[in-house]
Amino acid sequence: MQEPVPCLYVHVPFCARKCSYCAFYSEASDGGLMDRYVRALLRELETVAGDLRPRTIFFGGGTPTLLTLRHWGQIFRTLDRLGLLPVPEFTVEANPATISADKARLLREHGVNRVSLGVQSLDPGLLERLGRIHTPGQVFRSWDILRRAGFDNLNLDLMFGIPGQTLASWDATLDEALALQSEHLSCYEVIYEEDTPLFAQLQAGAFSVDEDLVCAQYERLLERAAAAGFFQYEVANFARDRRPPAPPTARLSGEFPAFACRHNINYWRAGDFHGLGPSATAYVRGVRTRNVADTRAWCEAVEQGRSPVVFREALSPLARAGEAAAFGLRVVTGWPYEEFRRRTGFDLRTEWAAELAELERRGWGVREPDRFRLTQAGLRFADAAAEMMLRPDPAPERDTPRTAILQPTRPAWSPAP
Ligand code: SF4
Missing domain, CATH: 3.80.30.20 (tm_1862 like domain)
Structure with a gap:
């Protein structure tokens, strides 16, 4: 189940x-x-x-x-x-x-x-x-x-x-x-x-x-x-x-x-979430969806029992893990290797060895015995570091053209009302 x-x-x-x-x-x-x-x-x-x-x-x-x-x-x-x-x-x-x-x-x-x-x-x-x-x-x-x-x-x-x-x-x-x-x-x-x-x-x-x-x-x-x-x-x-x-x-x-x-x-931590309402995205078991960004069109679809989803993308396990690696670097304590492996099935140290070495060389990251984390200088460049960790699928399974993949529902790090 x-x-x-x-x-x-x-x-x-x-x-x-x-x-x-x-x-x-x-x-x-x-x-x-x-x-x-x-x-x-x-x-x-x-x-x-x-x-x-x-x-x-x-x-x-x-x-x-x-x-x-x-x-x-x-x-x-x-x-x-x-x-x-x-x-x-x-x-x-x-x-x-x-x-x-x-x-x-x-x-x-x-x-x-x-x-x-x-x-x-x-x-x-x-x-x-x-x-x-x-x-x-x-x-x-x-x-x-x-x-x-x-x-x-x-x-x-x-x-x-x-x-x-x-x-x-x-x-x-x-x-x-x-x-x-x-x-x-x-x-x-x-x-x-x-x-x-x-x-x-x-x-x-x-x-x-x-x-x-x-x-x-x-x-x-x-x-x-x-x-x-x-x-x-x-x-x-x-x-x-x-x-x-x-x-x-x-x-x-x-x-x-x-x-x-x-x-x-x-x-x-790249966990699953459902998203409701116009323009909301969801991420459930490796499938990302986004609702239509138009309140009337969204109401109409829901009222008629149709799906308001206008974008759907199924990611491969490696692409999902790449996004998890990217998102997780924003956390100050970084990614514990064991937790990353448990959540994604991949080893951060081996699959992303080149990227971790490059981040260290720039002074943006540090490999600790149990985890990788960004330094205070690296946190200033967290978006650039995240880009390096992505592993996009060569031919992703999509229903509509892809847009900003680094933005869940509404970005967690964005200004609120
Ligand atoms: S209150 Fe301002 S910042 Fe917040 S969602 Fe509305 S327009 Fe955007």
Whole structure:
């Protein structure tokens, strides 16, 4: 009998307004379409429920907290009826402008135990530059609401490398963000995605990227997060092992700190996950699929009992192992050889001997007795290191042209709402 899938991602494709850097699939919220989306989502959920025993559920987007109390009530009732609740880790991404006390309480009462708050910056000018709808004041208000509702596992998403962001401004954001004493921090460098206003501005010469400044901001982040009691466990992710006021050096757990995001760890360890909603991808037993990135077309397909999948790719065992090697290098503790062999059937040391030697030669990686990991310098080039590990199939079994293979559902290391 096949093992049930341990993780579920749900894409909520609505945003109040499009941010200037964002390339994720989302559209303006509209009451009628949101009702229709929720009905279709619950139907799509029924189709995979029998193959799920979730240890993590993650609602991302888009802006999941734009869904109303009534929508959330429908979702929780269905999850419950299908026997999918409770789960050890249930995350909802939230925009600070869209959290009310009622919504926070409802989420908490129904087993959501982790909220990821899309703060990005606490500098009002930079928030405007990014096209965000929230203000710093709303961050602090929503923070209080979430804590009062009983959330004791909160993530803050921050961005650096924002055009116009000085080192002093980054420091000021870190001052205020660290003072909140979240359990988790995700900090991303701005990525200039094609088809975004920010990319167009860069192309038009409206600003330039100062790589030295971006490196200095990343260095500052590493220093300050460590000093505040966080353990870096992935290129862009930091978590506590215990709540303050425990001393920062008191690391209790093994491979990952206690508040590390289990859902994202599953991505980096190339684990299986189902994905629901428009544009969501899934990766189940070596087959990657992606749903149509159009809310109406996705609703129509689900309503008519057709599959909303527009892309399907079956990978060979070696190609799967190559992706696992690539993803897993983003984890600070690297890949334990034994775990890699157990998950993929391949020996990292022999199959990737040339790549590991090259990464070591560049000073990006280190072969330890039980594992291979990137160095702190190598983590800065994790994407380039990952490219080296891939073993694409010469003639992959696909239904449609392939797109970015390194992006599960929505990249685990990307800015959230
Ligand atoms: S960054 Fe988040 S809130 Fe902004 S448009 Fe993208 S998904 Fe929506």
